[in-house]
Amino acid sequence: MIYAKGRFFSETLSSILSMNTLLRWILSVFLLLVTATPAIAQPAKRIDVFALRQTCRMLGPCDVYLSSVGIKMFVKKQELVCLLLPPYKEVVCYSRPSGKIYRTPFVKFRNAFSTSMTLFSFTLEDVKLEEVGSTTKLGLPLHKFVSTKAFGKAQMAKFLKHEASGGSPIDLTFLASDKLGYDKNQGLMMERLYALPKVGLFPINVDYKSCEDGHVSYLITAKVEKTTLPLSDFSIPTNLKVAKEMQETLESGSSDEAMQLMMGK
16 A cells, blocks of 8 residues: 555656656747747838929929928039038938038038039029018929019129129029928928028029020929938938048049039039
8 A cells, every 4th residue: 555655646746757858849839939030120111201393403303301300402413412400400421322421510511513613603502582472383382583673783783893604593493492391491491502692491493594595494393292301311421531621522532523413513
């Protein structure tokens, strides 16, 4: 009887130990499967943007993206990227093909390519404007500005004295938006990039008549749409060579090339 009880106890203990071993084995296999399963790649974070397809006479086709994390401009022909990110204290311009990056305080930023216009005695930055009403384009309500009559008379007088070129503006129309929903500094950025008069709004269209009666479409916005971009599109590269001037970001070393870029060729 005692032997039977001892045998029963021994067999029970053995069964328990076997069960524990089985449980430990099941647990180890489960952990192995979990750790061996490759992590599922998370999709890159995307943000809402306003995308504007614009063409500037000075720079050519440009894609401009406004967002809550800043503004990005891509000059297609020259593959130049310009960024202005919160807190809107610095402008960053870079070019992957040249491998160069230029950084400057926003308060000092001016598009260096606009100086090519001053070589021929005119720049749109100096046009005196007045607001004359509103209009609508591409579904956007816009403010309408025109150059003052006094400015036009002064420009024509300079032209007649051979102090201004025939391409100098005498009658300019500037359409701008304050309905794109992002920080006003983004509009100021584009005014500076396009070398436009300062109205503090986002530039949409600019046309002018020159001293020789030529009509010039200086800035055209063909499309405005809401879309998304990867957040990484607004990151600043860290592996590029620092440039001292903005125009250096597009140069490969040729001074002739630099002049052609400044002339928009």
